[in-house]
Amino acid sequence: MSERVSLSDVEAKLRELGGGVQAATTRATAPALGGAVVAAVLAVAAVYLLGRRRGRKEAPILEIRRI
Numbered sequence: 001m002s003e004r005v006s007l008s009d010v011e012a013k014l015r016e017l018g019g020g021v022q023a024a025t026t027r028a029t030a031p032a033l034g035g036a037v038v039a040a041v042l043a044v045a046a047v048y049l050l051g052r053r054r055g056r057k058e059a060p061i062l063e064i065r066r067i
Helices: 008-060
Strands: none
Touching: none
């Protein structure tokens, strides 16, 4: 017959599994965060440049004449 599983056995196993998940999460977070920052900067730059181009196209041309 199998032995009974105690609370301390379950707790030890959960701590063991949790430690592995925590290490994997920490390793995966840094590159993902860096990629998100780069994507955000590129998106802001693209919106700025497209807005600037549109503004130049639609800007009125003023002609000033001296009387």
